[in-house]
Amino acid sequence: xxxxxxxxxxxxxxxxxxxxxxxxxxxxxxxxxxxxxxxxxxxxxxxxxxxxxxxxxxxxxxxxxxxxxxxxxxxxxxxxxxxxxxxxxxxxxxxxxxxxxxxxxxxxxxxxxxxxxxxxxxxxxxxxxxxxxxxxxxxxxxxxxxxxxxxxxxxxxxxxxxxxxxxxxxxxxxxxxxxxxxxxxxxxxxxxxxxxxxxxxxxxxxxxxxxxxxxxxxxxxxxxxxxxxxxxxxxxxxxxxxxxxxxxxxxxxxxxxxxxxxxxxxxxxxxxxxxxxxxxxxxxxxxxxxxxxxxxxxxxxxxxxxxxxxxxxxxxxxxxxxxxxxxxxxxxxxxxxxxxxxxxxxxxxxxxxxxxxxxxxxxxxxxxxxxxxxxxxxxxxxxxxxxxxxxxxxxxxxxxxxxxxxxxxxxxxxxxxxxxxxxxxxxxxxxxxxxxxxxxxxxxxxxxxxxxxxxxxxxxxxxxxxxxxxxxxxxxxxxxxxxxxxxxxxxxxxxxxxxxxxxxxxxxxxxxxxxxxxxxxxxxxxxxxxxxxxxxxxxxxxxxxxxxxxxxxxxxxxxxxxxxxxxxxxxxxxxxxxxxxxxxxxxxxxxxxxxxxxxxxxxxxxxxxxxxxxxxxxxxxxxxxxxxxxxxxxxxxxxxxxxxxxxxxxxxxxxxxxxxxxxxxxxxxxxxxxxxxxxxxxxxxxxxxxxxxxxxxxxxxxxxxxxxxxxxxxxxxxxxxxxxxxxxxxxxxxxxxxxxxxxxxxxxxxxxxxxxxxxxxxxxxxxxxxxxxxxxxxxxxxxxxxxxxxxxxxxxxxxxxxxxxxxxxxxxx
Numbered sequence: 001x002x003x004x005x006x007x008x009x010x011x012x013x014x015x016x017x018x019x020x021x022x023x024x025x026x027x028x029x030x031x032x033x034x035x036x037x038x039x040x041x042x043x044x045x046x047x048x049x050x051x052x053x054x055x056x057x058x059x060x061x062x063x064x065x066x067x068x069x070x071x072x073x074x075x076x077x078x079x080x081x082x083x084x085x086x087x088x089x090x091x092x093x094x095x096x097x098x099x100x101x102x103x104x105x106x107x108x109x110x111x112x113x114x115x116x117x118x119x120x121x122x123x124x125x126x127x128x129x130x131x132x133x134x135x136x137x138x139x140x141x142x143x144x145x146x147x148x149x150x151x152x153x154x155x156x157x158x159x160x161x162x163x164x165x166x167x168x169x170x171x172x173x174x175x176x177x178x179x180x181x182x183x184x185x186x187x188x189x190x191x192x193x194x195x196x197x198x199x200x201x202x203x204x205x206x207x208x209x210x211x212x213x214x215x216x217x218x219x220x221x222x223x224x225x226x227x228x229x230x231x232x233x234x235x236x237x238x239x240x241x242x243x244x245x246x247x248x249x250x251x252x253x254x255x256x257x258x259x260x261x262x263x264x265x266x267x268x269x270x271x272x273x274x275x276x277x278x279x280x281x282x283x284x285x286x287x288x289x290x291x292x293x294x295x296x297x298x299x300x301x302x303x304x305x306x307x308x309x310x311x312x313x314x315x316x317x318x319x320x321x322x323x324x325x326x327x328x329x330x331x332x333x334x335x336x337x338x339x340x341x342x343x344x345x346x347x348x349x350x351x352x353x354x355x356x357x358x359x360x361x362x363x364x365x366x367x368x369x370x371x372x373x374x375x376x377x378x379x380x381x382x383x384x385x386x387x388x389x390x391x392x393x394x395x396x397x398x399x400x401x402x403x404x405x406x407x408x409x410x411x412x413x414x415x416x417x418x419x420x421x422x423x424x425x426x427x428x429x430x431x432x433x434x435x436x437x438x439x440x441x442x443x444x445x446x447x448x449x450x451x452x453x454x455x456x457x458x459x460x461x462x463x464x465x466x467x468x469x470x471x472x473x474x475x476x477x478x479x480x481x482x483x484x485x486x487x488x489x490x491x492x493x494x495x496x497x498x499x500x501x502x503x504x505x506x507x508x509x510x511x512x513x514x515x516x517x518x519x520x521x522x523x524x525x526x527x528x529x530x531x532x533x534x535x536x537x538x539x540x541x542x543x544x545x546x547x548x549x550x551x552x553x554x555x556x557x558x559x560x561x562x563x564x565x566x567x568x569x570x571x572x573x574x575x576x577x578x579x580x581x582x583x584x585x586x587x588x589x590x591x592x593x594x595x596x597x598x599x600x601x602x603x604x605x606x607x608x609x610x611x612x613x614x615x616x617x618x619x620x621x622x623x624x625x626x627x628x629x630x631x632x633x634x635x636x637x638x639x640x641x642x643x644x645x646x647x648x649x650x651x652x653x654x655x656x657x658x659x660x661x662x663x664x665x666x667x668x669x670x671x672x673x674x675x676x677x678x679x680x681x682x683x684x685x686x687x688x689x690x691x692x693x694x695x696x697x698x699x700x701x702x703x704x705x706x707x708x709x710x711x712x713x714x715x716x717x718x719x720x721x722x723x724x725x726x727x728x729x730x731x732x733x734x735x736x737x738x739x740x741x742x743x744x745x746x747x748x749x750x751x752x753x754x755x756x757x758x759x760x761x762x763x764x765x766x767x768x769x770x771x772x773x774x775x776x777x778x779x780x781x782x783x784x785x786x787x788x789x790x791x792x793x794x795x796x797x798x799x800x801x802x803x804x805x806x807x808x809x810x811x812x813x
Contacts, residue, residue, distance in 0.1 A: 056092060056447070064440030066397050066420070068448055074418075077396040079310055080454070081368075086392070087149070089413065089451040090142050094154040096447035098415050100218065100257075100403050104169045105490050107408045107464035109142040109151065111415075112164045112176070113449065118421050121433065121442040128425045137161035139176060139185075139194070142451075147463040149409065149453065158185050158194035168220040168228055171469075171497045175228065175238075179205030179216040180759045182238070184245075200245050202759035205232060215424075218256050218339075222493055224264030224522070225562070226530035231255055231268050236761060237283075242532065247761055249286040249692075251297050253278060257339025257403055261354055261371075262485055262519045263555045264526075269337040274358035275302035275369060279378045280626050281562070281597045284633045289694035290670040291632035295625045302356065302369050302382040305333035309363040310393035314435035316362070316423050336362040336422065339403040342371070344485025347410030347455050347462065356382070357391060357412065359401035361422050366392040366401055366414070376554045376588035378623065392454065397441065406486045409462035411455040418448040473500035480510065480527070481520040492523050496530030504528070504536060511548055518553055525556065529563045538566075542573050549582075557587065558594040569601040569684070576606045584610055585617050593623075593630055600634025603684060605645075608638060612645040616652075619659055628663060632670075636691045637679065639671045679774070686770065686782040689763075693771025696764055700772075703754070708776040715754065719776035728769060728783045732791040735765050739803050762788040 061067040069077070071091040078086050090109070097115040104110060116136040120128060138159040142151035157174070166177035173186035174194070182204040185194040205216045217232030227237040231254050236247035254268020254276045261267070267277045279299050285292035312329035315336075326332050340358040356369040368391040372381045385391065400422050403415035420441030423432055436442050455462055468476065468490050479491035495503075510516050510524035525548055528536055541563065548560040567573050584595060592614050599607040611631055618627040635642050643664055646652040652660045679687050703715030710717030718724050724731055738756040757765070762785040769788075773780035 061440070061444040064443060066439045066441055068398055068418070068420075068444045069396055071450060074394075074396050074399065074450070077394045077399065079393050081386075081389075081391050083457055084391075084454055085457050086414075087453045087455070089149070089453050090151040090154070091450045092418075092448045094142060094151065095140055095449040095451065097417055097419065098449040098451065099164075099417055100166055101405065101413070101415055101451070102167050102169045102174075102220075103405065103408060103413075103486070105171075105468035105494055106470075107144065107466075109413075109451065110157070110167055110169050110174060111140045111142060111451070112167045113138050113140060114163055114165060115446050116163065118419075118424065118445070121421055121436065123425070125425045133162050135160040135162050137164040137178065139164065139167065139174065141192070144463070149461045149463050151451075155192060157187070157192065158197075163216075165216060166218045166220040166230060168222060170240075171494065175200065175220055177204050177217060177220055177230065200238065201236070201247070201761055203236065203761045203764065204230070205235075215255060219258035219268070221258040221260065221266070222489070223260055223266060224489075224492070224526050225559075226492075226496055226526060229253075229258055229266060231258060247763060249283055251278065251282045251285050251293060253282075253298050256337075259340055259342045259404075261342040262344055262488075263522065264559070267340055267342060267356065269340045269358050271337055272304050272334050273300040273302070274304055274334050274337040274360075274367065275340050275356050275371075275382060276300050277380075279380070280630065281558070281594045284597045284600065284630065286692050286695050287600055287633050287688070288636040288670075289691055291629065292695075293629050293633060295629055296378065301371075301380050302358075303384065304337070307331050307333060307360060307363055307365065307367065308388055308390050308393070309360075309365050311364075311395045311397075313363055313397055314432050314439065314441065316427060316429050316432045318435070319429075319431045331360070331363040334358075334360055336360060338401075341404035341406065341412065343406065343412065345406050345410035345412070346483040347459060349456075355385065357404055359404060359414075361400040361402055361417070364394040364397060364399045364401075365390045366404070376590065378589055378593075378626065397439070398448070406484075407453065407462075408464035408466075408484070408486050409453075409455075410484050411453045411462055414452040414454060416450040416452060418450050419445045421445055468494060473498070473503045474506070477503050477506055477510075480523045481517065485519075488519065488523050492527045492530070495527050499530075499532040499535040501535050504531075504540075508544055511544060512551075514551075518556070521551070521553075522556055522559060525559060525563070538572060542567050542575065546575070546578060554588040554590045557591045561591065561594045561598050565598045565601055568598060571603060576602060576604065579610060580606055584614060589623055593626055596627060596630040596634060600630075600636075605641065608635075608642050608645055609649075611635070612642060612650060615663075616646070616650040619657070624659060628659075632667070635667070637687060639667050643667055682782060689767045689770040689782060689784075690774060692764075693767035693769070694775075696768050697771055700768065708772060708778075718772050719778065721778070724772055725778050725780040728773070728781065728787060729791050731769055731773075732765065732783070732788055733795055734803055735760070735769070736788075736792055736795050737803060758792070762786075762792065 058068060058070050071088050075086065075088060080086060095111050096113050097117060098111045099114045101109050101111040114137050116132045116134050118128065119131045138161060139157045141155055141157050143153045144151050145153055161176065161178050164176050164178045168175040173184050176183045176185060180202050181199060182201040184198040184200050186196045187194050188196050217230045217235055219230035221229050223229050227239050227248060229237045229250055233252050235250055237250040239246050253266060255270035257268055259267050265277055267275055269275060276298055278297055280293065280296035282297065309331050313331055315324060315331055317324045318329070321327060324332060324335060338359050338361060340356050343352055343355050343357060354371055356371050357366055358369065359366050368385040369382050370385050374380065398418050398420055400417040400419055401414050402417045405413040407413050420443070421436060468479070473495065476491045476495055479487045482488055507524045507528050511521050528541060528544060545560040545563045549557050551557065564575055568575050584592060587595065596611055596614055599611050611634060615627050615631050618624045646664065652664060679690060682690065703711060704718050705711055708718035734754065736756060736758045739754040765788045766783045766785045769783040772778065773783065
């Protein structure tokens with residue numbers, strides 16, 4: 001095993017054997033059969049690191065002030081907390097510029113390489129974007145075939161990708177994010193190569209507003225709630241049910257990377273903020289056109305200074321001495337925080353479990369935080385684990401830890417992009433650029449990349465010998481109890497995707513058995529939520545979730561309420577009667593907030609009564625702002641009713657207090673602001689589409705006006721437009737493929753050019769069209785996502801830059 005402890009021996013061997021390495025390199029660049037696959041692999045196990053060393057001429061750049069180091073020499077530059085060691089797991093040429101990865105059920109690493117990122121240092125943004133948006137990205141699979149903890153084979157699963165940056169392995173393929181596209185890639189022939197590439201979404205980042213590679217979406221984390229989440233503005237979460245991809249709104253969280261704790265809370269990081277999370281239930285900001293969640297959403301919860309790097313590094317605003325840097329030039333605060341990790345393994349001592357580890361690639365370090373959540377409250381305390389030192393530092397300025405992962409063996413995987421330039425062209429300052437050139441960091445920006453393992457000392461060779469994908473359901477069930485969170489997550493994901501009927505009784509028993517550990521009960525509950533409804537129907541799930549609400553755990557109770565939400569929304573079961581019999585005010589605050597959010601999906605006065613009860617009870621408490629915002633997102637087109645209840649039942653008149661007066665005023669004014677549209681003929685789902693369309697229309701009004709009146713020479717009027725109100729397929733084609741008009745048509749001014757918006761999801765387009773077709777005097781049918789999907793499948797076969805009035809008129813006839 002190549003580790004920091006034994007580095008001197010490794011270096012000596014390399015120095016003596018360099019000529020032998022070059023001789024053997026060609027002989028070992030061979031074809032090896034792995035699991036029945038005949039693929040070109042790097043297979044020289046005995047000289048594995050030496051092969052990588054010999055394949056690249058590191059001495060070509062030895063004259064640089066800060067040259068790239070061979071992998072074994074790079075190991076010498078690390079300093080770790082006492083009692084830990086770092087090992088090399090994989091390096092170039094196996095991987096080049098890795099940015100993300102996923103570990104599959106059998107312990108293989110699926111690594112995303114992005115070598116075209118920032119290929120130059122001396123060109124403007126427009127030129128740089130052209131040079132980096134080339135199909136050089138790939139997905140590489142690494143395997144440890146002899147279970148000694150080192151990857152000994154590597155092969156390309158898929159190549160030709162443009163700036164891939166996120167990956168999730170599923171049982172029959174992989175999700176890969178290449179903004180603005182999200183792809184599902186499968187191997188249908190069994191040869192180890194992806195051969196079918198299906199477009200899941202063109203909304204994985206907005207290409208019209210976001211071209212900065214460094215700020216595009218990332219993540220693709222399978223959450224405990226069985227949705228696959230990502231970072232980024234205006235993104236959706238994804239899940240696949242019966243072969244069909246579904247989406248759900250997800251509030252922005254951080255900027256790079258996602259991780260979750262053992263209770264399903266999500267975390268991310270962003271630049272100067274090393275740890276961010278949602279304190280309140282997420283996914284509710286798109287329900288009311290006038291209100292969204294701002295408090296408790298994407299909250300920064302960790303201190304961002306001081307840092308204690310091992311050496312002076314080049315940072316973007318290093319000239320701000322005393323703020324960004326110290327007098328000695330060392331980095332003083334986070335400036336490039338990326339991809340935090342909540343440690344859930346079993347290799348470290350128990351005191352490390354649920355701790356957060358956040359990389360700072362600009363400072364070549366990883367910091368450890370102790371995270372302490374207050375039981376049954378929204379409060380969390382996050383503090384540094386040490387004073388005056390870091391968990392890991394390096395004196396190699398090309399060490400760029402951009403992602404961390406929990407490993408099957410209980411250790412932490414570190415993805416090192418290993419390059420000199422990490423800052424993006426749009427943001428790089430003259431100060432950093434001059435430093436970069438002076439130290440030669442602009443040269444030798446590839447093809448390098450490493451993956452390391454951090455583990456406790458004296459724990460021997462770690463390995464992952466359990467092949468989860470081949471276990472039967474009964475055996476997988478045991479892994480929901482495992483001390484290592486990686487195993488629990490994998491077991492849940494496999495069971496959800498397969499939905500085996502035979503273990504349903506055991507899963508139910510695990511949820512309801514008080515002797516089970518809390519996290520096993522939570523995993524079992526969400527596993528059954530993810531089951532195919534043909535195997536575990538809504539009635540069964542409802543009965544289980546109601547029973548789970550009696551478990552004295554705020555996380556389990558809140559999860560049970562969220563699980564009940566679809567049934568409450570459809571009113572398929574009289575769950576609301578059960579809830580009205582409960583004393584909801586005795587629920588812990590997190591449970592009440594989840595209930596407040598869920599009740600926004602429920603029709604009828606009973607739901608409003610419960611909401612009024614909770615908001616009234618939260619008056620004069622520190623949590624009032626959270627209850628206030630959650631209630632406001634929940635009352636679209638029920639504003640007057642909630643005001644009446646608060647005034648009559650709880651005496652919220654002008655003499656009560658300022659909070660009451662302000663909230664009532666906000667609600668009543670919002671009703672005046674919302675277009676007086678009669679939606680009584682719409683179903684609840686159609687009304688929800690309309691509400692979301694009003695939210696999304698905010699991006700349209702710059703061209704079409706606040707009230708759809710149009711803006712001369714920019715965008716035509718939508719109010720009273722025949723084009724808008726007639727055949728929905730016509731206006732759907734316009735959104736999907738763009739439009740160019742320059743004359744009056746049927747008395748309407750249709751001048752202006754509209755770009756294609758096919759990157760928007762079917763649901764988003766349907767909601768926008770439902771809104772504009774029923775606002776400002778327009779009156780037409782709603783548009784459902786299935787209609788948009790059908791139109792999209794038709795126009796995708798037509799190579800057209802934009803529509804013109806003449807062509808659309810012919811189609812309309």
